[in-house]
Amino acid sequence: xxxxxxxxxxxxxxxxxxxxxxxxxxxxxxxxxxxxxxxxxxxxxxxxxxxxxxxxxxxxxxxxxxxxxxxxxxxxxxxxxxxxxxxxxxxxxxxxxxxxxxxxxxxxxxxxxxxxxxxxxxxxxxxxxxxxxxxxxxxxxxxxxxxxxxxxxxxxxxxxxxxxxxxxxxxxxxxxxxxxxxxxxxxxxxxxxxxxxxxxxxxxxxxxxxxxxxxxxxxxxxxxxxxxxxxxxxxxxxxxxxxxxxxxxxxxxxxxxxxxxxxxxxxxxxxxxxxxxxxxxxxxxxxxxxxxxxxxxxxxxxxxxxxxxxxxxxxxxxxxxxxxxxxxxxxxxxxxxxxxxxxxxxxxxxxxxxxxxxxxxxxxxxxxxxxxxxxxxxxxxxxxxxxxxxxxxxxxxxxxxxxxxxxxxxxxxxxxxxxxxxxxxxxxxxxxxxxxxxxxxxxxxxxxxxxxxxxxxx
Numbered sequence: 001x002x003x004x005x006x007x008x009x010x011x012x013x014x015x016x017x018x019x020x021x022x023x024x025x026x027x028x029x030x031x032x033x034x035x036x037x038x039x040x041x042x043x044x045x046x047x048x049x050x051x052x053x054x055x056x057x058x059x060x061x062x063x064x065x066x067x068x069x070x071x072x073x074x075x076x077x078x079x080x081x082x083x084x085x086x087x088x089x090x091x092x093x094x095x096x097x098x099x100x101x102x103x104x105x106x107x108x109x110x111x112x113x114x115x116x117x118x119x120x121x122x123x124x125x126x127x128x129x130x131x132x133x134x135x136x137x138x139x140x141x142x143x144x145x146x147x148x149x150x151x152x153x154x155x156x157x158x159x160x161x162x163x164x165x166x167x168x169x170x171x172x173x174x175x176x177x178x179x180x181x182x183x184x185x186x187x188x189x190x191x192x193x194x195x196x197x198x199x200x201x202x203x204x205x206x207x208x209x210x211x212x213x214x215x216x217x218x219x220x221x222x223x224x225x226x227x228x229x230x231x232x233x234x235x236x237x238x239x240x241x242x243x244x245x246x247x248x249x250x251x252x253x254x255x256x257x258x259x260x261x262x263x264x265x266x267x268x269x270x271x272x273x274x275x276x277x278x279x280x281x282x283x284x285x286x287x288x289x290x291x292x293x294x295x296x297x298x299x300x301x302x303x304x305x306x307x308x309x310x311x312x313x314x315x316x317x318x319x320x321x322x323x324x325x326x327x328x329x330x331x332x333x334x335x336x337x338x339x340x341x342x343x344x345x346x347x348x349x350x351x352x353x354x355x356x357x358x359x360x361x362x363x364x365x366x367x368x369x370x371x372x373x374x375x376x377x378x379x380x381x382x383x384x385x386x387x388x389x390x391x392x393x394x395x396x397x398x399x400x401x402x403x404x405x406x407x408x409x410x411x412x413x414x415x416x417x418x419x420x421x422x423x424x425x426x427x428x429x430x431x432x433x434x435x436x437x438x439x440x441x442x443x444x445x446x447x448x449x450x451x452x453x454x455x456x457x458x
Contacts, residue, residue, distance in 0.1 A: 006223035023075030027057035048123040074118030079172035082124040085207035094127040108207025125162030136161030154378040157187035174222035182401025185413035189373035189425025196228040245443040249283025254366035256291035271424035275416035282448040312337025373413040373425030
């Protein structure tokens with residue numbers, strides 16, 4: 001079972017600094033959870049770095065004893081999604097297709113920066129194959145169970161499925177995932193974590209196997225906004241400085257009156273509107289506005305977007321040689337890219353440019369746009385067993401988060417449910433390149449919600 005109270009990076013950094021714990025102890029505890037035969041570790045990690053992690057922890061403790069502490073992350077266990085290059089390893093991206101691929105020649109920039117910051121890399125986490133779904137199911141390596149309601153059996157959300165459960169179950173303090181249509185924020189919302197999707201170019205994407213070169217971004221899942229901000233600074237190679245919380249009083253939060261509020265289940269609706277009431281009571285102005293630009297997103301108009309043609313271009317040769325090795329629910333979406341005319345793909349870029357400009361004007365009066373992260377709580381495995389239900393639920397799950405990806409914005413999902421309830425995410429969408437301001441705003445919102453973000457339902 002997941003820990004009731006998840007540690008924050010800054011708290012562990014202080015404990016390490018004061019000698020109350022060691023990196024070795026933190027790493028051994030994380031490994032114990034990952035290797036528990038009764039736990040989720042075998043489904044969370046595609047590759048667990050047991051010996052490497054212990055060696056890195058010992059080195060971190062030795063450096064600390066000499067006064068060498070490169071960052072707040074030094075000595076702290078972190079998991080990485082299975083689509084980042086690590087020197088000498090094959091980047092499988094949750095697949096069987098790439099089992100015989102050449103090992104990576106070098107670490108991805110994100111991995112190099114984590115290592116330089118002193119992070120202890122715990123292993124490569126499970127994911128939807130090639131990141132192509134918001135639900136997190138993987139038929140090759142099984143699927144981690146959501147920490148909420150394990151008796152029923154619920155999906156973790158995806159595509160960064162193992163990333164989320166590695167944190168909720170104490171196998172890592174935080175996780176690095178990717179987000180093309182919601183793949184950081186969805187598992188964060190479903191599992192009761194905070195998940196941050198930066199503006200795409202903010203974190204270098206070299207050495208991360210792509211899904212959509214236009215939409216991909218790299219971001220953290222963790223216990224709190226401050227944890228996400230610290231990881232964001234390290235991955236962007238900026239000074240690690242805790243953000244100053246923006247006061248909620250006086251904030252103008254735009255609430256779209258569009259499809260993002262349609263078909264909310266009762267748990268999401270109840271938690272979301274309670275959260276807005278709390279923010280209003282704290283002095284924020286929640287202002288309804290049309291935001292009709294959402295309806296112009298190509299996928300919502302029945303047109304092709306970026307993901308199918310861009311993923312097909314990368315996978316074309318692999319699909320021709322071994323489509324039978326793919327998860328059919330992934331390959332069937334990729335191959336639609338073969339039938340998209342080049343002119344339509346080029347037209348999508350024109351739509352993208354025009355609609356983004358219109359959206360920028362529509363949201364300019366607000367400090368952030370607020371909406372539910374997902375329309376439902378985490379579905380059960382039984383609910384997504386049939387293909388027709390799977391694709392319908394996947395589409396609904398991605399609906400709200402994809403808005404931020406298409407508009408090239410930064411966005412963050414915060415837990416907004418009461419303790420003991422099903423996890424629900426409240427999403428704040430900022431402006432393009434407004435990442436640090438959004439993190440400051442989110443820190444204020446997190447405090448105003450009067451709940452500890454790292455508190456999880458049992």
